[in-house]
Amino acid sequence: MASLPYPALCFASSxxxxxxxxxxxxxxxxxxRLTSSSTASSSSGTNHQTGLIRHIAISGDETYAATLGDDKTLHVYSLTSSPPDLLSTRATIKRGSHVSFARNNDIIxxxxxxxxxxxPLHPPSQNTKGVRPSATExxxxxSKNPDATLLLGHVSVITxxxxxPDGNHIITADRDEHxxxxxxxxxxxIERYLLGSDGFVSALHIPSSRSTLLLSAGGEPVIRIWDWTTGVQLGTIEIWSEVLPHRRVRSMMRKLKNPRKGVKLDPSESGDTGAFYIPxxxxxxxxxxxxxxxxxxxxxxxxxxxxLFFSEGCAALHAFALPSDLSMRPKIISLPLPYPVLDFTAIRTETGRLLLSLDTAWGALKHNQSVAEFGGxxxxxxxxxxxxxxxxxxxxxxxxxxxxxLSDITSxxxxxxxxxxxxLSVPSLLxxxxxIAGLGLYSDLSLLPRWPGFEEDELGDPEPSDSASVAQSGGGMKKVWSHEELKQMSLKQLGRLRAQGVDVGDLLGRQRKEHRTKAFYEPDAKEKGDTVEVIRDDAT
Structure with missing residues (x-):
């Protein structure tokens, strides 16, 4: 069996x-000096981490690095030695989604x-920690975490x-459009919320030369430009026309044991770009x-x-010149690549030079599996x-x-x-x-978008009925349920659909009444929930 190097999954640069x-x-x-070193070649001959590293950051003074990975551990390294020297290891309560350094080298x-x-950059001594709370606590x-200070919390996944740049504010984004x-x-x-996103937000960026601007993007068709100091949206840049043709990796799918809830595509959206995302x-x-x-x-x-930006699972890098007049629509330039992009960073010693990592196993070892290939x-x-x-x-x-x-100058x-x-090809890292085929490199494609009909949302109040119910989900994707299909759904499912804007008519009220009546006459009876089998794409 062939041995392969792990792909470079995340970058940082100074x-x-x-x-x-x-x-x-x-x-x-x-x-x-065009020299490189690796923790795999440390004097001990062993690697300090045990899980796939997914996030990495360099401190502002360029002397420290921090990593987060699948082992739910924060590692801090000194970059003044070669190879990097491990300074500390601290367990995180949950799996990390982002890491950075503050001005004083605290790790966020x-x-x-x-x-x-x-x-803190350096963990407190064991004598000052006291009795450590249990994992459950x-x-x-x-807030009981003895290793860190809880700064803030969202009610959704922070992406x-x-x-x-002034060091006085922190901007956070989550799956719920906040x-x-x-x-x-x-x-x-909380100073303010930036309101107006119409989908999950997965990327934030403040341009270095225009420090009051914030660029945000995620699953919606545009990059939004904000003045984060006032909360005003200054403009949008449409990106889907450039991004959609370069999609290569799809999300995992959910197999419906009750196919009546299947997603149907509006016939007007059945073109080539739409076909990629039709289940x-x-x-x-x-x-x-x-x-x-x-x-x-x-x-x-x-x-x-x-x-510059890229979308997870897409085989292209995109760029545009940020206009001085933000009401103008800049032209987006795309560089097609042979494989999906995993990450990129600037080589700061050479203006305009970028280093990219590609998932070269895609197509040979991994692919979007057919229905026949699921389940094993x-x-x-x-x-x-x-x-x-x-x-x-x-x-x-x-x-x-x-x-x-953009120009590929690899050769x-x-x-x-x-x-x-x-x-990358050190024998101990192969x-x-x-x-390599089983690495989960595209989990956000499944985690961050909404799953129509299966989100844990509040139950809504019934509204007047139509012959059919339609929910708009972006990109022309319309989920259409007939009145007969809605009648067969459970109370919980109708509530979830209603909370997402689907018109379920008076069916929700009827279901609630029937459920209360059944509970009165049959106290032990329980509502039968939706039966869904989740099958993940082994390739991702």
Whole structure:
């Protein structure tokens, strides 16, 4: 069985270094000397982490790095030694969703439960911690965490956060369309909400030269531009026309044991771009069109600022020049790539130079499975030496100019790429092809969009009925249930649909009345809930 390097899953960069993580190891490249090192080559010969690293950050003074991974552990490294020296390890209560450094080098961690914490750079001594609360206590009351200070909480998954350039505010975003501006470090004081998003928000960015602006994006068709100091939306930039043609990875699907709830596409939206996101009959995909903007970054030229972004599971990088007049619609430039983009970062020693990571296993080891392939694991195909060599070339160098034009210059960048590719291929970091095929690299495509009919929303009040009920979900995707289909649904399901804007007529009121009557005459009777089998795509 072939062995392959883990892909570089996340990047961070400073004025002199590029830092990236592959598997459970971190790698660092000194841009000025074109040398690289890795935690996999530490003097102990062992790796400090045990889970896939998904988030990485460099401190403002460029001397520390922090990582979060699947092992629910915060690792802090010193970058002044080669390879990076592990300084501390602290358990996090829940799996992290984002990590960054504050001005004073405190480490800001947001998690997928909806909490944001501040960890000191160096953990307190054991003598000052006292008796550590149990895991159950920490989950029920995050403020008891002896390792960190609870800054704020949302009632939904926090997807991203950013500390403002003045260091006095923290901006957080979540799955439920919220963008919140809070004071920092007294983050219990909420300054304002930025209202208007029409879908989950998964990426935030403040351009360095225009510090009052905030760019946000996620699953909706636009990037929104805000003045975060006032809460005013200054403009939007339509992106779906450029993003949709480059989608490669789809979400997991849910198999409906009761196919009457299947999602139907409006016939007017059955073109080529829509076909990618049409589930088979009896199966369900989440709302939207499979777009999840993962990252927004800036490259500065003397008189122009270029915004770069990509969407999870898409095989393209996109760029546009940020206009001085935000009411103008800039042209988006797209660079198609052979594989889905995993992350990118700027090489700050060379203006306009970018380093990208691609999922080169996609297409050979992984794909969007057909219905027939669900329900079990399937052995990946045998790989030739040429296949293995090709999959090991997972890093790409791209040049962007002041107009936003993008060029792949990988073939001319061998001297800078060779040390990085060599560090990825350290024998101790290689894994069997079955492991690489099973890496979950696109979980946000399933986690963040709404699943129509299966969200835990409040029950709504009944409204007048129509012959059919339609919910709009973006990109022309319309979920259509006939009156007969709605009549067969349970009370809980009707309530969820109603809370999402579906007109269920007077059926909800009738169901409630029948349920109360049945409960009175049959106290032990319970409502039968929806039966749904969740089947995940083994490839992702």
């Amino acid at each position: 004025s002199a270094r590029q830092l990236f993580a592959s598997g459970a190891a971190i790698h660092i490249q000194d841009s000025s 961690v947001s998690d997928k439960v909806g909490d944001v914490y501040s960890y 920490l989950v029920s009351d995050p 991203a956060h950013v500390i403002t 963008i919140r501006v809070s004071r920092y470090p007294k983050s219990y004081i 088979p009959e009896g199966w369900l995909l989440p709302s939207g069109q499979g777009v999840c903007v993962k990252k927004i970054e800036t490259v500065n030229f003397e008189d122009q600022e270029i915004i 694991r399937h052995a990946p195909p045998e790989l030739s030496e040429d296949d293995v060599a090709g999959m090991s070339q997972s890093l790409v160098v791209v040049q962007v100019d002041r107009e936003g034009q 001319a960048s061998g001297s800078s790429l060779s040390p990085l590719l060599a560090s 894994a069997p092809s079955t492991v």
